[in-house]
Amino acid sequence: MQKIDETQTDSQLNRSRWKQNPDAVRRDILRVATQEFAAHGLSGTRMANIAAKTKTSKRMIYYYFGDKEGLYGQVLEALYAAVRQGEDQLDLAMLPPVEALQKLVVFTFDHHCQHPDFVRLVMIENIHHAKYLRTSEIIRQLNKSAIEKVQDICRRGQQDGVFRDDVDALKLHWHISSMAFFNVSNRPTFSEVFGDRLWISEEQENLRALVVDAVVGSVLKSNAKLPTAKKSK
Amino acid sequence: MQKIDETQTDSQLNRSRWKQNPDAVRRDILRVATQEFAAHGLSGTRMANIAAKTKTSKRMIYYYFGDKEGLYGQVLEALYAAVRQGEDQLDLAMLPPVEALQKLVVFTFDHHCQHPDFVRLVMIENIHHAKYLRTSEIIRQLNKSAIEKVQDICRRGQQDGVFRDDVDALKLHWHISSMAFFNVSNRPTFSEVFGDRLWISEEQENLRALVVDAVVGSVLKSNAKLPTAKKSK
Amino acid sequence: MQKIDETQTDSQLNRSRWKQNPDAVRRDILRVATQEFAAHGLSGTRMANIAAKTKTSKRMIYYYFGDKEGLYGQVLEALYAAVRQGEDQLDLAMLPPVEALQKLVVFTFDHHCQHPDFVRLVMIENIHHAKYLRTSEIIRQLNKSAIEKVQDICRRGQQDGVFRDDVDALKLHWHISSMAFFNVSNRPTFSEVFGDRLWISEEQENLRALVVDAVVGSVLKSNAKLPTAKKSK
Amino acid sequence: MQKIDETQTDSQLNRSRWKQNPDAVRRDILRVATQEFAAHGLSGTRMANIAAKTKTSKRMIYYYFGDKEGLYGQVLEALYAAVRQGEDQLDLAMLPPVEALQKLVVFTFDHHCQHPDFVRLVMIENIHHAKYLRTSEIIRQLNKSAIEKVQDICRRGQQDGVFRDDVDALKLHWHISSMAFFNVSNRPTFSEVFGDRLWISEEQENLRALVVDAVVGSVLKSNAKLPTAKKSK
DNA sequence: TATGAATGAGGCTTCATTCAT
DNA sequence: AATGAATGAAGCCTCATTCAT
Numbered sequence: 001m002q003k004i005d006e007t008q009t010d011s012q013l014n015r016s017r018w019k020q021n022p023d024a025v026r027r028d029i030l031r032v033a034t035q036e037f038a039a040h041g042l043s044g045t046r047m048a049n050i051a052a053k054t055k056t057s058k059r060m061i062y063y064y065f066g067d068k069e070g071l072y073g074q075v076l077e078a079l080y081a082a083v084r085q086g087e088d089q090l091d092l093a094m095l096p097p098v099e100a101l102q103k104l105v106v107f108t109f110d111h112h113c114q115h116p117d118f119v120r121l122v123m124i125e126n127i128h129h130a131k132y133l134r135t136s137e138i139i140r141q142l143n144k145s146a147i148e149k150v151q152d153i154c155r156r157g158q159q160d161g162v163f164r165d166d167v168d169a170l171k172l173h174w175h176i177s178s179m180a181f182f183n184v185s186n187r188p189t190f191s192e193v194f195g196d197r198l199w200i201s202e203e204q205e206n207l208r209a210l211v212v213d214a215v216v217g218s219v220l221k222s223n224a225k226l227p228t229a230k231k232s233k
Numbered sequence: 234m235q236k237i238d239e240t241q242t243d244s245q246l247n248r249s250r251w252k253q254n255p256d257a258v259r260r261d262i263l264r265v266a267t268q269e270f271a272a273h274g275l276s277g278t279r280m281a282n283i284a285a286k287t288k289t290s291k292r293m294i295y296y297y298f299g300d301k302e303g304l305y306g307q308v309l310e311a312l313y314a315a316v317r318q319g320e321d322q323l324d325l326a327m328l329p330p331v332e333a334l335q336k337l338v339v340f341t342f343d344h345h346c347q348h349p350d351f352v353r354l355v356m357i358e359n360i361h362h363a364k365y366l367r368t369s370e371i372i373r374q375l376n377k378s379a380i381e382k383v384q385d386i387c388r389r390g391q392q393d394g395v396f397r398d399d400v401d402a403l404k405l406h407w408h409i410s411s412m413a414f415f416n417v418s419n420r421p422t423f424s425e426v427f428g429d430r431l432w433i434s435e436e437q438e439n440l441r442a443l444v445v446d447a448v449v450g451s452v453l454k455s456n457a458k459l460p461t462a463k464k465s466k
Numbered sequence: 467m468q469k470i471d472e473t474q475t476d477s478q479l480n481r482s483r484w485k486q487n488p489d490a491v492r493r494d495i496l497r498v499a500t501q502e503f504a505a506h507g508l509s510g511t512r513m514a515n516i517a518a519k520t521k522t523s524k525r526m527i528y529y530y531f532g533d534k535e536g537l538y539g540q541v542l543e544a545l546y547a548a549v550r551q552g553e554d555q556l557d558l559a560m561l562p563p564v565e566a567l568q569k570l571v572v573f574t575f576d577h578h579c580q581h582p583d584f585v586r587l588v589m590i591e592n593i594h595h596a597k598y599l600r601t602s603e604i605i606r607q608l609n610k611s612a613i614e615k616v617q618d619i620c621r622r623g624q625q626d627g628v629f630r631d632d633v634d635a636l637k638l639h640w641h642i643s644s645m646a647f648f649n650v651s652n653r654p655t656f657s658e659v660f661g662d663r664l665w666i667s668e669e670q671e672n673l674r675a676l677v678v679d680a681v682v683g684s685v686l687k688s689n690a691k692l693p694t695a696k697k698s699k
Numbered sequence: 700m701q702k703i704d705e706t707q708t709d710s711q712l713n714r715s716r717w718k719q720n721p722d723a724v725r726r727d728i729l730r731v732a733t734q735e736f737a738a739h740g741l742s743g744t745r746m747a748n749i750a751a752k753t754k755t756s757k758r759m760i761y762y763y764f765g766d767k768e769g770l771y772g773q774v775l776e777a778l779y780a781a782v783r784q785g786e787d788q789l790d791l792a793m794l795p796p797v798e799a800l801q802k803l804v805v806f807t808f809d810h811h812c813q814h815p816d817f818v819r820l821v822m823i824e825n826i827h828h829a830k831y832l833r834t835s836e837i838i839r840q841l842n843k844s845a846i847e848k849v850q851d852i853c854r855r856g857q858q859d860g861v862f863r864d865d866v867d868a869l870k871l872h873w874h875i876s877s878m879a880f881f882n883v884s885n886r887p888t889f890s891e892v893f894g895d896r897l898w899i900s901e902e903q904e905n906l907r908a909l910v911v912d913a914v915v916g917s918v919l920k921s922n923a924k925l926p927t928a929k930k931s932k
Numbered sequence: 933t934a935t936g937a938a939t940g941a942g943g944c945t946t947c948a949t950t951c952a953t
Numbered sequence: 954a955a956t957g958a959a960t961g962a963a964g965c966c967t968c969a970t971t972c973a974t
Contacts, residue, residue, distance in 0.1 A: 022937070041360050044276035047965065059939055062966065122422055123356055127274050130421035143426040170427055171436075171443060175412070181419065182411035188363035189355055190410075193376040194403055203404075210404060214447040255954075280948060291949090292956060301948065488958065507826050510742035513944060525960055528945065588888055589822055593740050596887035609892040636893055637902075637909060643889075644881035645874070652880065654829035655821055659842040660869055669870075676870060680913040721933075746969060757970090758935060767969065938972070946964065953956085 026064050028055050034075050038117035041124050042072055073132045076125065077139055079118045084142045086111055092149055097157035098216060104149065105215050109180045109208045119184040147173055157219065167219045175218060179211045259297055261288050267308050271350035274357050275305055306365050309358065310372055312351045317375045319344055325382055330390035331449060337382065338448050341413045342441045352417040380406055390452065400452045408451060412444045492530050494521050500541050504583035507590050508538055539598045542591065543605055545584045550608045552577055558615055563623035564682060570615065571681050575646045575674045585650040613639055623685065633685045641684060645677045725763055727754050733774050737816035740823050741771055772831050775824065776838055778817045783841045785810055791848055796856035797915060803848065804914050807879045808907045818883040846872055856918065866918045874917060878910045 032053045036045045047068055051058035065071035090107055092100040112119050125133050133139055150169045157163030187199060197203060265286045269278045280301055284291035298304040323340055325333040345352050358366050366372055383402045390396030416437075424432060431440060498519045502511045513534055517524035531537035556573055558566040578585050591599050599605050616635045623629030649670075657665060664673060731752045735744045746767055750757035764770040789806055791799040811818050824832050832838055849868045856862030882903075890898060897906060 025937090041274055041276060043274065044360075046963090048963090057939065058966090060937085063938075068965070120360065122419070123360060126419055126421045127277075127353065127356060127360070128421075130425040133422055133425050140426060147427060170431060171440060173427075174416075174423070174431060174440065175443065175447070177419070177423075178415035179408070179411045182415050183407075185418070186355070186359055186410070186414065188359045188361075189366055190407065192363040192366055193373060194380060194406075198403060198407060206401075207404060207407065210408065210451060214408070214451055217450055218443060218447055258954090279946090281946095290956065293954085295949070296955075491958090507740055507742060509740065510826075512942090514942090523960065524945095526958085529959075534944070586826065588885070589826060592885055592887045593743075593819065593822060593826070594887075596891040599888055599891055606892060613893060636897060637906060639893075640881075640889070640897060640906065641878070641909065641913070643885070644878045647885065648877035648881050649873075651884070652821070652825055652876070654825045654827075655832055656873065656876075658829040658832055659839055660846060660872075664869060664873060672867075673870060673873065676874065676917060680874070680917055683916055684909060684913055724933095745967090747967095756935065759933085761970070762934075935974085936972105937974105939970085941968085943967070944965090947962085949960085951957105951959070953958105 022064075025056050025060060029061055029064060029071070030075060030078055033061075033071050034079065034117055034121070037072055037075055037124065038120040042068075042128060069132065073136060076121055076132055077136055079115075079121055080139045080142045083111065083115070083118060084145060087146060087149065090149075092153065097153050097160055098162060098220075100153045101157070101216055101219070102212055104153065105176050105180075105212045106208060108176050109183065109211055112180045112184045113204065116184050119181060122181070123185050150176075154219070162221060163219045164221050172215070172219060175215055176211070179207075179214075183207060255297075258289050258293060262294055262297060262304070263308060263311055266294075266304050267312065267350055267354070270305055270308055270357065271353040275301075275361060302365065306369060309354055309365055310369055312348075312354055313372045313375045316344065316348070316351060317378060320379060320382065323382075325386065330386050330393055331395060331453075333386045334390070334449055334452065335445055337386065338409050338413075338445045339441060341409050342416065342444055345413045345417045346437070349417050352414060355414070356418050383409075387452070395454060396452045397454050405448070405452060408448055409444070412440075412447075416440060488530075491522050491526060495527055495530060495537070496541060496544055499527075499537050500545065500583055500587070503538055503541055503590065504586040508534075508594065535598065539602060542587060542598055543602055545581075545587055546605045546608045549577065549581070549584060550611060553612060553615065556615075558619065563619050563626055564628060564686075566619045567623070567682055567685070568678055570619065571642050571646075571678045572674060574642050575649065575677055578646045578650045579670065582650050585647060588647070589651050616642075620685075628687060629685045630687050638681070638685060641681055642677070645673075645680075649673060721763075724755050724759060728760055728763060728770070729774060729777055732760075732770050733778065733816055733820070736771055736774055736823065737819040741767075741827060768831065772835060775820055775831055776835055778814075778820055779838045779841045782810065782814070782817060783844060786845060786848065789848075791852065796852050796859055797861060797919070799852045800856070800915055800918065801911055803852065804875050804879075804911045805907060807875050808882065808910055811879045811883045812903070815883050818880060821880070822884050849875075853918070861920060862918045863920050871914070871918060874914055875910070878906075878913075882906060 029050070033045075033050050036050050036053070039045075045068075047058055047061065050071075051061060054061070061071060065074060087107070090103060092104060095103060125131075147169060150173045154163060154167050154169045154172065158165060158167065183204075187196075191199060198207060262283070266278075266283050269283050269286070272278075278301075280291060280294065283304075284294060287294070294304060298307060320340070323336060325337060328336060358364075380402060383406045387396060387400050387402045387405065391398060391400065420429075420432060430436060495516070499511075499516050502516050502519070505511075511534075513524055513527065516537075517527060520527070527537060531540060553573070556569060558570060561569060591597075613635060616639045620629060620633050620635045620638065624631060624633065653662075653665060657663075663669060728749070732744075732749050735749050735752070738744075744767075746757060746760065749770075750760060753760070760770060764773060786806070789802060791803060794802060824830075846868060849872045853862060853866050853868045853871065857864060857866065886895075886898060896902060
């Protein structure tokens with residue numbers, strides 16, 4: 001969700017206008033559309049509402065994005081791209097495998113917390129049976145890089161003799177994602193029923209530690225126990 | 234999204250059987266509505282589509298359920314009720330705590346697999362910020378009984394000295410639910426990107442074992458390691 | 467173009483209402499739609515304009531006809547049906563072949579004059595490459611009966627020895643239709659350029675006689691000249 | 700009806716050739732517009748579609764032709780001009796009247812076959828009640844020359860004593876045009892219903908001979924029969 | 933002469949819902 | 954308990970056209 005610089009930086013001589021700055025218009029639309037789709041889903045979102053919260057008009061949305069589904073698809077792509085951009089800055093290759101894994105889990109957990117719109121859009125995609133994701137070669141490529149990071153950690157962990165031989169990178173990714181994702185995606189129903197105690201700051205840290213321990217514990221050879229990650233923020 | 238012929242003439246020979254049987258009509262509507270809401274979400278579902286797949290007419294849906302949201306709410310309640318009915322038959326109180334926990338995890342994992350409509354409806358509720366769940370006292374009560382089972386296991390595990398003292402029933406429930414839920418809820422996007430290898434029968438068993446191990450491992454005192462649950466079906 | 471009985475004949479006890487009389491509503495819509503499509507073509511016609519000239523609402527058009535193309539298709543079918551209904555009342559089989567042919571030509575010429583909407587709709591269909599006609603099995607059947615009448619006349623004319631042996635019913639139909647159709651279809655451009663002299667009553671009769679003579683002349687054996695049909699109305 | 704990408708970026712390498720050549724740009728636009736109007740009618744044609752098939756942009760169409768109706772009008776004028784250009788090369792004045800008439804009929808029949816776009820545009824004009832033709836003095840003048848040719852033939856035929864005294868040039872023109880026009884204009888509906896047998900090459904020749912015979916027969920004195928034109932290609 | 937960006941008006945269609953019996 | 958007909962509001966999208974350079 002890139003922020004739009006409100007103080008217009010188009011240093012041309014055109015006054016205080018938004019006009020003639022296609023890229024800013026595009027970003028403005030994408031920003032608003034992301035919020036709306038995340039808030040109401042695909043069919044629940046109203047094009048008119050998006051336009052109203054935009055600096056431009058309904059007509060321009062169609063000009064740049066074709067139709068509602070085209071806009072939705074590009075929102076999805078932009079979000080995935082932002083996620084991967086974050087992951088790429090982790091420099092996991094520099095760290096020993098266990099620490100790399102810990103860092104990756106922490107990053108994933110925190111990232112999902114900080115980008116609920118991303119989580120919600122993925123939920124929505126799942127409601128739609130991944131129909132739009134399927135058509136995006138871009139997203140598929142972005143995700144490949146995600147699994148490659150996990151594979152690299154696994155390989156190094158096994159070479160070092162600290163990871164079990166039967167560790168499976170894909171299942172490990174599933175393991176990490178499931179908890180980091182659920183923590184955000186199901187917060188409304190969970191806290192509605194059981195209260196929101198788990199989402200106060202301290203308990204979120206405890207949950208994150210729980211996830212780190214569970215994930216790391218699942219790959220370590222049984223005789224190679226490490227100290228727990230509890231409160232290791 | 235197939236078009237529905239609006240002129241609904243269902244005056245065929247299904248007269249004597251369906252008429253004058255209100256409860257059967259109700260159940261028929263609920264059954265279809267569950268499928269439709271699960272498949273398309275709340276705003277994505279069309280009342281006309283529900284009616285078309287029903288043995289009765291659109292008018293009757295309003296007669297019995299008031300409006301779309303009323304129908305959705307009752308679908309939600311019926312699903313939660315069915316879930317709890319399953320849980321109640323577990324008889325966990327009979328088992329020693331670790332075995333009870335193992336059984337609960339296995340049940341939860343399997344149950345979610347077998348009831349994707351339930352999982353999808355909960356996703357949809359989360360998209361809607363649990364708005365409808367909030368108004369249902371019935372559902373809240375049903376969920377309380379869920380957490381009580383976990384609390385009982387925890388209490389007994391700690392009394393027996395096999396569970397850690399800081400085990401938190403709510404976090405334990407979170408832990409179990411997260412993986413069991415994600416396994417179903419995010420299958421479309423996950424398998425779209427990485428292939429559906431994890432959803433062949435054998436790998437699902439492995440994942441379930443992974444979940445059992447992780448959950449049980451997270452509550453056991455560190456010196457009380459049990460044999461892994463791998464393939465313990 | 468069937469007329470709608472403005473003095474409502476629905477002898478039920480409902481007051482002065484149109485409501486609850488689906489067939490009248492349907493006919494009302496078809497009547498207006500025929501005029502509008504004939505006047506402005508398919509894409510030139512506005513659904514809102516049709517609705518405004520109707521006793522019902524835009525919504526009901528969609529209720530009964532699905533969409534614009536569905537309505538257009540039914541207009542087309544209704545028009546073709548009306549034409550054939552007229553032809554069927556000719557009783558051509560009773561007449562000797564030459565008189566039957568003359569009567570058929572006169573009927574066709576007059577019919578097209580009296581049903582410019584039909585002619586215009588067929589023009590519009592041709593603009594659309596007969597796309598909608600193609601999907602209508604009803605229209606195809608109706609037209610078959612038209613050619614059969616010509617075939618019967620040809621067969622009898624050849625049996626009687628007055629028609630040439632190489633007369634081709636299909637070409638004969640083409641011959642008749644071309645002039646009767648053009649006389650209506652191209653009147654606007656023709657009279658715009660050359661004045662509308664040919665469309666005063668007397669000249670139309672002359673044209674009709676010209677058509678009868680030309681058509682009959684084209685099928686008669688050369689030694690079997692008949693008196694001209696001039697002014698034979 | 701293909702979707703047109705609205706963001707029209709044609710800044711490719713076709714710079715030096717097309718720029719700065721106004722007349723070529725005009726002709727290019729007219730060529731495409733003729734096809735589009737002929738294919739879809741006036742209201743059915745999309746300015747964006749024309750632009751997309753053009754070597755220039757939508758903006759230029761407005762620059763050169765003002766608006767859609769202006770473009771349509773110029774398309775119409777250009778087509779009529781091309782038709783008359785053909786007719787002028789016939790040199791009918793050189794031939795004896797009957798041969799001149801035969802040649803004119805053959806030319807008209809063949810010309811319409813070879814210029815379906817012209818025929819279709821005239822159909823479209825008739826749909827619009829000749830509204831645009833009315834405003835074009837150019838077209839009116841062009842058509843006058845057409846009738847003058849027929850008048851000249853009639854006058855010479857009557858002087859020679861081979862044509863009947865009551866032959867009317869305008870009706871003769873109507874007679875010729877009707878069949879030549881219908882043969883092209885109504886081919887879609889006719890062949891949809893009865894098959895396209897009449898439009899194979901040989902049958903078209905037979906139809907053309909039929910037209911020549913019918914037209915010539917309609918003007919000749921009854922005692923002055925000529926050999927038929929059958930297969931006189 | 934040429935252009936990418938922008939737009940207001942209005943097009944077709946669909947929605948959940950109610951009416952009248 | 955049940956029904957076919959009816960509906961106002963609003964949805965998405967497209968159109969010919971103009972703006973600003």
